[in-house]
Amino acid sequence: MQHNTSSKPFSYTSALTMAGTLIALLISSTAAHAVQCESLDSSHLSARYAVSNNLGVTKEITLLRNDQEVIYQHSAQSFELWNTRGEYVRYFPNERRSVSYQNGDLLSLNIHFDFKQLNHLISPKTIASMQQLPSSSNKATDICMTEQQYQGQQQNHSLAITWLDKLALPKLFRVTDKKGSIQYELLEIKALPKSDFIALTSGYRDIDFADVGDNESDPFIAKMIHQGFIQHGSSGFYDSQGKQIQNGESGHQH
Amino acid sequence: MINIKKIAAIASCSLVTIAANAAVLPSNQTDSQWFKDSAQLVSDKTQQTAPKKAKNVILFVGDGMGISTLTAARIFEGQQQINNQGGEENLLSFEHFPKTALVKTYNTNQQTPDSAGTMTAIVTGVKSKAGVLSVSDNSLRANCLSSKDNELITLVDLANAKGLSTGVVSTARITHATPAAAYAASPERNWEADSNLPAEAVANECKDIAYQLVMRDEANALSVALGGGRRNFIPSDVTDGENKTGRRDDGVDLTQAWTDNLSNSAYVWDQAGFDAIDVTTTDHLLGLFNSSHMEYEADRADDTAGEPSLTEMTQKSIELLNKNDKGYLLIVESGRIDHAHHAGNAYRAMMDTVELSNAVKAAVATTDPAETLIMVTADHSHVFTIAGYPKRGNPILGLVHNVGGDLAIAKDGKPFTTVGYTNGPGAVVGVRDDLSSVDTKDKDFMQQSLVPMNSETHAGEDITLHATGPGSDLVQGVIEQNVIFHIINQAQTLGGTKY
Numbered sequence: 001m002q003h004n005t006s007s008k009p010f011s012y013t014s015a016l017t018m019a020g021t022l023i024a025l026l027i028s029s030t031a032a033h034a035v036q037c038e039s040l041d042s043s044h045l046s047a048r049y050a051v052s053n054n055l056g057v058t059k060e061i062t063l064l065r066n067d068q069e070v071i072y073q074h075s076a077q078s079f080e081l082w083n084t085r086g087e088y089v090r091y092f093p094n095e096r097r098s099v100s101y102q103n104g105d106l107l108s109l110n111i112h113f114d115f116k117q118l119n120h121l122i123s124p125k126t127i128a129s130m131q132q133l134p135s136s137s138n139k140a141t142d143i144c145m146t147e148q149q150y151q152g153q154q155q156n157h158s159l160a161i162t163w164l165d166k167l168a169l170p171k172l173f174r175v176t177d178k179k180g181s182i183q184y185e186l187l188e189i190k191a192l193p194k195s196d197f198i199a200l201t202s203g204y205r206d207i208d209f210a211d212v213g214d215n216e217s218d219p220f221i222a223k224m225i226h227q228g229f230i231q232h233g234s235s236g237f238y239d240s241q242g243k244q245i246q247n248g249e250s251g252h253q254h
Numbered sequence: 255m256i257n258i259k260k261i262a263a264i265a266s267c268s269l270v271t272i273a274a275n276a277a278v279l280p281s282n283q284t285d286s287q288w289f290k291d292s293a294q295l296v297s298d299k300t301q302q303t304a305p306k307k308a309k310n311v312i313l314f315v316g317d318g319m320g321i322s323t324l325t326a327a328r329i330f331e332g333q334q335q336i337n338n339q340g341g342e343e344n345l346l347s348f349e350h351f352p353k354t355a356l357v358k359t360y361n362t363n364q365q366t367p368d369s370a371g372t373m374t375a376i377v378t379g380v381k382s383k384a385g386v387l388s389v390s391d392n393s394l395r396a397n398c399l400s401s402k403d404n405e406l407i408t409l410v411d412l413a414n415a416k417g418l419s420t421g422v423v424s425t426a427r428i429t430h431a432t433p434a435a436a437y438a439a440s441p442e443r444n445w446e447a448d449s450n451l452p453a454e455a456v457a458n459e460c461k462d463i464a465y466q467l468v469m470r471d472e473a474n475a476l477s478v479a480l481g482g483g484r485r486n487f488i489p490s491d492v493t494d495g496e497n498k499t500g501r502r503d504d505g506v507d508l509t510q511a512w513t514d515n516l517s518n519s520a521y522v523w524d525q526a527g528f529d530a531i532d533v534t535t536t537d538h539l540l541g542l543f544n545s546s547h548m549e550y551e552a553d554r555a556d557d558t559a560g561e562p563s564l565t566e567m568t569q570k571s572i573e574l575l576n577k578n579d580k581g582y583l584l585i586v587e588s589g590r591i592d593h594a595h596h597a598g599n600a601y602r603a604m605m606d607t608v609e610l611s612n613a614v615k616a617a618v619a620t621t622d623p624a625e626t627l628i629m630v631t632a633d634h635s636h637v638f639t640i641a642g643y644p645k646r647g648n649p650i651l652g653l654v655h656n657v658g659g660d661l662a663i664a665k666d667g668k669p670f671t672t673v674g675y676t677n678g679p680g681a682v683v684g685v686r687d688d689l690s691s692v693d694t695k696d697k698d699f700m701q702q703s704l705v706p707m708n709s710e711t712h713a714g715e716d717i718t719l720h721a722t723g724p725g726s727d728l729v730q731g732v733i734e735q736n737v738i739f740h741i742i743n744q745a746q747t748l749g750g751t752k753y
Contacts, residue, residue, distance in 0.1 A: 085497075085558070102546060104553045108597035109679065110698045208546050213596030213709035214368060214431070215444070217385075 048188040054180040066197035098204040308627035308724040308745040309581035318592030320635025327607035340647030347615035348630040351722040353729040362391040366714035370443040372633035373435035378406040379739035398460035401441035412748035413583040419477040426589025427483025438466040447486035447501040484542035498545035525560030533574040568613040595636040598680040601697040632717040637676035675703035678710025
C-alpha cells in the first residue's frame with residue numbers, strides 16, 4: 001500500500017520500507033506450533049508477528065484473515081481492514097468509530113494497495129520472482145509448518161523468506177538494503193472462526209472518507225485528524241521515474 | 255402614427271451607428287473571427303425572448319462546482335476534442351445558456367457554507383445554517399425538538415401539491431445533504447438512516463432521511479428517486495446484491511415499502527435493472543445503485559454491478575416525469591465533484607463536471623425549450639485555483655509551460671501545475687515535491703496545495719446560475735442563493751409566493 005505514513009513512526013507500511021541493521025532472530029517453533037495443523041484453515045486464521053528493525057525497535061502486528069478480507073492489528077488504538085473489493089476501513093476500538101474508504105476514495109487519494117500482498121504479507125508475484133533454495137523442504141514434521149526457503153533481489157533490496165506454503169504466509173521475512181534491514185518473525189498462529197472476525201468489526205459507527213470533508217466539526221473526526229490517523233494519500237515523494245515512494249526512501253512493493 | 259415615426263427614427267439611428275462603426279473600425283479588426291463571432295452573439299441576444307411561465311423545471315446542481323471548476327472543466331473537455339484550438343475556446347453545454355447570475359452562498363452561521371444550508375436555501379427560499387436540511391435557522395443543529403415547527407416547505411412539496419410530478423437524482427447517496435434537502439426536513443444532515451438517530455431524536459419522533467423519502471403520502475411522493483445510499487434503506491441484517499449490509503436498525507426494508515406503498519412502482523439497484531425499466535408502465539421509480547455514494551464517473555466502468563451515468567439517469571427521469579401533462583420538477587445533483595475536490599484530485603472533479611455537462615445537454619435535447627426551464631448551478635465552491643501563465647493550449651492538468659514552450663520554474667527551482675488547491679491533502683510540509691518526472695495528468699494524481707489539511711475545503715466566493723427557457727429572464731445580477739427558489743416558484747407558479 002502506498003500512502004503517507006509520516007505520522008506513524010513504526011506502522012506496518014513504514015516498517016516495510018524502513019531500513020536498518022540486520023537483526024537475525026530465529027522463530028520459536030513452540031509458538032509457531034500453537035495449534036495443530038488440522039484445525040487451521042488458511043482462509044480463517046490469526047498470525048502474530050514480531051517486526052524488528054536495526055534500531056532495536058520491535059513491534060507486534062497481527063494479521064487476521066477472513067476469506068476475502070484481511071485485518072492488520074498494530075496498536076490498541078486502531079486496526080485496519082482491506083478487502084478484495086478494493087476497500088479499506090480503519091477502526092478505532094476505543095471510540096467505536098470507523099472510517100471507510102471506498103475504492104474510488106482511495107484512487108482519488110492516489111492510494112493503491114495489493115490485496116494479495118496484504119493477505120500473504122508478501123506478494124505472490126514477489127515469491128514467484130525469487131529463487132527457491134534446494135534445502136528448503138520438510139524441515140518440519142507438521143505439514144502446516146513445512147518450510148520453503150527463498151531468496152532474491154527486488155530493486156535495491158535483498159529479500160530472504162522462510163515460507164509456509166500450506167498457510168501461504170512467511171515464517172520469517174527479511175528485507176535488507178545498504179542502509180539496513182527489517183524483519184517479520186511469526187510468533188503465533190491460530191484458527192480464527194468467521195464469527196470472531198465479524199464480532200471484531202461489529203458495532204462501529206462508520207463514516208465514509210468521502211464525507212469527512214463535510215464533517216470536520218465532528219469531535220471524533222477532528223481528533224483523528226489531529227492525531228494523524230486519517231489517511232492523507234500520496235507521500236509527496238517521487239523517484240526519478242516519477243514513481244511514488246514513501247518517507248523519502250525508495251519504495252518497493254512486496 | 256407617432257409610434258411608427260419613433261420606430262423609423264430608431265431604425266435610422268441604428269443604421270447610422272453601424273455605418274459609423276464600419277467606417278471607424280479597420281478591416282483587420284472587423285475581419286477578425288473574434289470580432290465576427292462576438293458581434294453575432296450580441297446580435298442574437300437582441301432577438302432573445304423567453305416566455306414567463308414554465309410547465310417543467312429541471313434544476314441541475316453541481317456540488318462544489320465553483321467558477322474555477324467550470325473554467326478548468328471546459329478546458330479539460332475542450333482539449334479532448336478533435337481540432338480544438340487549445341481548449342480554452344470550449345464551453346460546457348450549459349455555458350451556452352443565455353441567462354446567467356452570480357450567487358452568494360453563505361449560510362446564516364458560516365461565511366463559507368456547507369451543502370445542507372445552501373441546498374436548503376435553494377429549495378425553500380430561506381437561508382439556514384450549515385448542517386440542517388430544510389428547517390429554519392431557529393433550529394439547533396442535531397437537536398430534534400428544536401426543529402419542531404421550524405420545518406420548511408420545499409419546491410418538491412409545492413410542485414406535488416400542484417399536481418406536478420417530481421424527481422430527485424444524485425450521484426451521491428440520495429440521502430446525502432444536497433438531494434435530501436429537497437424532500438426531507440431534518441436538523442442534522444447525517445441522520446440518513448434510523449441507526450444515525452440519537453436518543454433525543456428518537457424520543458422526539460424525528461424521522462431519518464431515508465424514511466422521509468419513502469414514507470410520503472402518494473400525493474406528495476417523488477415519482478423518481480435515483481442515486482446511491484442503498485444501505486440507508488435496508489435492514490442491518492440484510493446483505494445487498496453487492497455484498498454490503500444495510501444500516502437500518504428498525505428492521506424496515508424501505509425498498510420494499512416503496513413498492514408496497516406506491517402505485518406502479520419499481521425498485522432497481524444495478525445497471526441491468528435500470529435498463530429494463532419501462533417508463534410507460536412505471537410511475538414511481540426508486541434506484542439505489544451503490545451502498546454509499548455512486549462511483550466517480552472516472553471509475554464507473556469498474557463498479558461491481560454496474561451503474562447508470564448521470565446522463566442516463568437524467569434521461570430516464572425526464573421520460574418518466576414527462577408523462578404528467580401538468581408538468582414536472584426534476585432536481586439533478588452531480589454529487590461527487592465535491593468529493594474529488596475534497597480529496598485534492600482535480601481529474602475526477604473534471605470528469606464529473608463534464609458528465610454533468612453531458613446530462614444537461616441530454617436534458618436540453620429531450621425537452622421542449624418553450625415549456626421547460628433548465629437551470630444549472632452549484633451549492634458552493636472549492637479552494638481550487640488556476641494559476642501561473644501557461645501558454646494557450648497547455649494541458650489543464652499539466653505542468654505550466656510558458657508561452658515560449660519552456661517549463662515554468664517556481665522560486666524553489668521546481669515546476670508547478672496549472673491547477674492546485676489553497677489547502678488540502680496535497681500539501682507537503684517542508685520541501686515541495688519535484689514534479690519534473692511526474693505525470694500530473696494521471697487520473698490519480700493529487701494536486702499540490704498550500705495549507706496542509708486532511709480534506710480540502712469549500713470556498714466562500716460566489717457560484718454561478720445558468721438558465722434557459724421560460725422564466726430564465728429572472729436569472730440576472732448578483733443574487734442570494736435563496737432567490738433560486740423564488741425564480742422557480744415564479745416561473746412554475748408553484749404557489750409559494752405572489753406572482
